[in-house]
Amino acid sequence: STLEEAVEETSDGRTISLCPLPHRGNVTLDKSLTITGYPDFKDETVVMPENIHLPIFILQEGAAKSSFRHFIISREPDDD
Numbered sequence: 001s002t003l004e005e006a007v008e009e010t011s012d013g014r015t016i017s018l019c020p021l022p023h024r025g026n027v028t029l030d031k032s033l034t035i036t037g038y039p040d041f042k043d044e045t046v047v048m049p050e051n052i053h054l055p056i057f058i059l060q061e062g063a064a065k066s067s068f069r070h071f072i073i074s075r076e077p078d079d080d
Contacts, residue, residue, distance in 0.1 A: 003027055003047070012062070018071055020044035026054045029063035037071035045071035 001009075003025040006016045012031035020041035026049050037045030049056045052075055059066060 018045050023047045024050045028058045030060040031062045032065035034067045036069045042070040
């Protein structure tokens with residue numbers, strides 16, 4: 001599934017764990033979520049925008065308590 005799908009399907013207050021892969025998307029958060037990579041693979045877990053002219057994460061009012069950890073945010077495509 002995509003990052004957007006995971007956010008849509010996850011309930012407020014829950015955690016989304018990212019696999020150590022490149023992820024693309026522009027995601028609007030309207031609920032508080034924890035989005036995390038695995039600590040041992042944080043350098044391999046990269047989130048990039050689908051549309052480089054938009055933010056990767058757009059936080060709305062309900063997302064005030066969201067947290068993000070153990071992954072890299074990059075505007076550049078991966079080298080693979």
